[in-house]
Amino acid sequence: MKDSKLLDELDERDLQVARHIRSMPDLAPPPELLTSVMGSVAPKKLRLWHRILLWARSPKNITVTPLRLIPAASALVVLLVLGLIWTSAKMDQRAMPVSESKLLAVAFNLKTSDARSVSVIGTFNDWKPEGYEMKWDEDRQVWTITLWLAQGRHEYAFLVDHGKVISDPGALFFQDDGFGNQNSVLILRGQNGQNV
């Protein structure tokens, strides 16, 4: 059963219960939990193979000479040209008119006061933040943007400070992005259906 199929079988009352579970207040952990845990753990001495694995998976600086750079630069130019051709072909295919009556206004909100910029990216904009920058609402203390989106299923996330991608903490459903992170899932069903 796919997530979307699972959702189809939920009615408004089910979703209301799900929202209540999400907003239910938790019991605050006692402050001594953190201190006692940190007082009980000591720095670890890792085995050699594990240190090698960590080294291999961490980013490294690579230095190259101009002569060595020529083949790599050539390959990069070829790749860029191919990418542009592929992208323009895809843009042509995607140019399908959507009647405005089938579009729904969706307000995206993110509460984070320490960000300098936030954009919404998703399947509806090919994950490109340009033109989808959110505005800071001083009164509500949220980053916000309203988009007109087609009915159906959309995956999205927020791009914070041009580098950090976070899922929507207010979303009900999530989808693995295949890279160890999660995208939020939005399902629009029109005025008579449930929008989640």
Place this chain on the structure above:
Amino acid sequence: MEVLSGNVNAYRDLVQRYQGPIFNLMYRLTGSREDALDLAQETFIKAYQSLERFKLGSRFFPWLYTIGLNHGRNFVRDHKAQRDCLAGAGESGVLAEILPDPKGSGMDPLDLQRLREALRQLPLEYREAVVLHFREGCSMKEIAVSLGLSVSGAKMRVHRGLKRLRRMIDGEMTEEEGNEDEGFQAAG
């Protein structure tokens, strides 16, 4: 990555981030603040000692949750507690503490009361699947890993758990019916 390299301070961030969900998991399992505190502490220490087994690139929380759930289940089993330990706790104490401020949650107090009662009655495997998905934002794959299920099994558990919870809240299912399920074996 820093934690795996032996940076204890980086582990502090992880404890701070996940102490709430783990403490509340233990509280749901035991119904006791003292036991929940001990079990949550032991879970984080166990996780730290087992960091070499953590799969790089995956999310830390489902892995931590699996350790916590197994540890909590063992505790409940060893102490011969009832399958759903909240049932053995003081009615006025446990659930009132879990939801200390109904007005602050923005929920209808009656709905909140029914929800906490239904959650108390829901078998552990259904309850944790529903909490993991709708509260902690875990994917079906992560729930499957945490609860030792297939992905389709996790989806079914979440779906049936929510439906069951809703029927219990709406008074369409009794506690006994809520605990009945052919082929379902509750842990603890």
